Amino acid sequence: METKERLARLRAEMEAAGAAGCLIPSSDPHASEYLPDHWAARRYFSGFTGSVGTLAVTMNGAALWVDGRYFVQAEHQLEGSGIELQRMGLPSVPTVEEYLCRALCKGDVLAVDGAVTPTAQVRRLQKALEKQGVQVQDIDLPGRCWPDRPPMPATPCFVLGRELAGLTASEKLAKLREALDKEKADGMLLGRLDSVSWLLNLRAYDLDCTPFALAWCWVDRGRAVVFLDSSRADETVRGYLAENGVELQEYDQVEEFLAHVQAPLVLRAEPESLNWRFWRLLEANSAVTVQEGADPVQELKAVKNETEIACIRASHKKDGAAMVRFERELERRRAAGETLYESDVESILIECRRKGEGYLEESFSAIAACGANAAMMHYHAEPGACSPLADHGFLLVDCGGQYMDGTTDITRTYALGELTDAEKRMYTLVLKGHIDLAMLVFPMGSTGGNLDLAARRPLWAEGLDYRCGTGHGVGFVGGVHETPPRLNQADRKAITPGMVVTDEPGYYETDVMGIRIENELICVSRMRTEYGEFCGFEPLTRCPIGREAILPDMLTREELAWLNAYHQTVLEDLSPLLDEEERAWLADRCRPIEG
Template sequence: MFQSFDTEGDRAAGPGRLAALRQAMAEAGLSAFIVPRADAHQGEYVAPRDARLQWLTGFTGSAGIAAITADEAAIFVDGRYTVQVSQQVEPLFDPRPFPAERPSGWLADRLTDGDVLGFDPWLHTRTEIDQLCEAVGDGVELRPLTKNPLDRIWTDQPEPPSGAVRSFPEEIAGMSRQEKIDQICETLAKSGEAQAVITLPDSLCWLLNIRGSDVPRNPVAHGFAIIDRDTRSVSLFMEPEKLDGAGTDLTALPPSALIAALANLSGPVRVDRDTAPVLLSTTLEDAGIPVSWGADPCILPKARKTPAEIKATHEAHQRDAAVMCRFLHWLDTQRDAIADGATLTEIDVVTRLEEMRRDTGLLRDISFDTIAGTGPHAAMPHYRVTHESNRQIAPNDLLLVDSGGQYEDGTTDITRTVAMGTPTDEQINAFTRVLKGMIDLSRTRWPKGLSGADLDPLARAALWRAGLDYDHGTGHGVGVALSVHEGPQRISRVSRVPLEPGMILSNEPGYYREGDFGIRIENLVVVVPAHDLPHADPDREMLAFDTLTWAPIDRRLIDINALSRGQRAWIDAYHGAIASQMTGRVPAEVAHWLGQVCAPLET
């Protein structure tokens, strides 16, 4: 089994742990302390050792931060976790809506001149600390701590991860390790920088053509690297024993050697102020070494997939599509049984889908903990079933399943919402509006230079016309056999990164009625040149999305009359491609079923 259903935040322990933390804060002379859901690598997913926010509060979401004073505590989460945080966290941790409210402002309202705000300099970036400094003012001391007070009271804190590292095939990567290093060194030369510090695990794995196992669901390895422009080489800081299976041409120094190595650089050194621990830049500054603030130089090259990566990920998605078609066929066979009183739970659904992916013989892991929410649970965008929350599927529920796989040749992520009985008019209306947004985004063509913020309204327009919306981004970047959430590309109101050919993103509008039902439809797409515009201005480069994900959409939830002619044509073509592509990849009974559910919509 890949997924455990027992990992739940310890809500009941929160008050005692908060009291112990406050005692440790008092002993350290701190007026306030901040606890992020972060590690030294600023990854979305953290190893058990770094799950400090979950240990303190019980909150298991993938983003959040707590601010603690002697008599108040707040936890800041975004709209994905509004319901979840209230269920998992004791009221003494006051839930606050992020980013409408930020920890910096909350602390500024509570701290006065002479107070001391403590922070762990491994867990915060320079951007975060600068924002805190500006908010609380010169009278409040921001004190970097050599020992995290929470780690002092977490007596059974797990050891740091030590997962094995393996080589990643160059034929999938499309570039050798040295070719990537040379590319980054050219970037540094153009910027007048002598070195760059790499702290993001997926950047490290991309650069060195390796994959790791330090974080569940993400094939990354924890470590740091210094790229030297003149020698065109990389100094790797990672526990050497991790590399036993990665070949003989890769060596490493232990991470404890990083700080001393930084102090001996010539500079200027590129440091990403949004992702690197603030301790790294202060170390350089204290040593008199020039710091050049700039984005991690691997981020954009990693996002622009090579032709080899795109070819490989197409195959991974075809393989995963066959799994999803088998799964959706199985789910369809359960509808009548549920109506007759059979028991099917969320855990049953997760277990069956994971079994089907494992049956491919090529699955390395799931790409995130499978979301299978029925009825009101589907209204929580990042719901994760446990033995305690496991809900039986009722005859007329909507079931939302968001899942994906990690294969050697690609990372998948797909969401389908299925009617397990007869849907209501309200559910059909909402689903159709979500579908219209997904289709319109899939069909769009746009001039090169636009960002995800420019395209985001296309996915929301049909919902907006009815006064509806959703509180998460429309799309995130996705890696190739790497992180299922990858930057910098996004489709959201705040993303200003231009979309470029080779970038893979999700297309996943949704709608959530708290306590009732939730809807999300998600495909992955890759940015490609738009060659299907015969009357386009020859001097204006246009881009488009090429779909990677292939699995039928539940036609029982579609109001056909609400679709435009172009939208109906898109879904008929999409379903026709599924039926054609899956021939020979799925059993005969599944192929027969696909012929029915992928038939053209009636008009």
């Protein structure tokens, strides 16, 4: 009923504004994936809590588009809301633009909040709708009927020193200016929070589980300006910015700044991330020539430097020790007869990670799902409304931590008790795909789309698949989802040495079970021959892979050798961080598996 009431208020505002439709994306002014509550309008008006989705509302209907990760979750959360679920990518499912073309008529207005809608998304809407005489207008309707809207976040900022980041802000600015110069651009406004945070070595806690600061950064040939709520910058932060040639202005001054740029400039701008309102400001300024193109920082930060890589390796060892303690604690409580729920799992994880040096926070809300709940790829257990851990089947745990020296993301699927032959078979197929990708050697220039296939091959051989990508990039004390790189069938960007990517194939059977095994990998150079340079992967994650569900006869000799070698590395790297009992437990988990 709450969702229906909120949609009714929104429709009243639509009518008052003369709008026949309203589009609400999952976005903020910075095109973030995970949003501060202040900008979670799509969640507020739909009731769907997944990280990605697009809501379209007309006077007579509403629809929500989600990808394959969220089909099951959205179906449950939209029940009774009056919102139609659109499963993206399936046959006969219309796109957002096709749906609106059918729902709106000549002379109608579609309202979008230009401050949070990326320019590229507005262009797609305009291309489809203006042929029918439908106008797209910048009107923030959700903001007019959201009485208890949370305030903007304003957490204290802190600096990552050169001993962690590997480069100072001034050194990174020089790299950015060099990249812009190659594109014959004079400067750009950086809006992506991961770009701003990486470039300036600034962090904060403005987004849950993602240590970014809400900020904009203007960079031209001779000037760098960060737009940031100055009350959050202490003397250390102010001093660091000044030392690195960065001016500090208030966050809400950026719009006026853009409107009054006077020197003739060619400005790089990325339509996929720069919001429509700011894009129009730049286009309206006669001193500015907008050059469309990708944000160069995205490529710069994707390839980790030697200092970052050393730090990342250290953070994964700490995280692996936490995972060992987590699994032991889970075993202890269950053996003692304690009734545990899925929500208890996240509490135990946080308790174990907090013991790690330099721990900041979780890198995302942990997914702890057993039985049928694990078929929802991004399920989140709510206390009082989740399942108890059974004495059979699987428990899928997808979690990660933010440390001062790295960001981690790991998934393990644990046997809760007796398993069926079918469960073991599916688990081993997923494991084979995980290992096959980790073992892959490939020519330099191979794309994420090329490599994605390796992890799917064992499932494809059985006529099975999973409706999501195989892996994603991971930031450095940053976003747990970073792009580039990506491992999915549509990706056309090369995976190169220094890039960190996850390896997480899975099997999801609606209302039955879900299985996923995930490590972070780093791309490394393997060899150079007459045919060019060849690359491969090294695992960064240090945590045993559950052996109870493995059918060794299904593994090839090479796969089994990889698994045993991986477990030996886990044992060697984690043992110094564990006490005697923990080391003995880990040694048992890492003992060789016979074929």
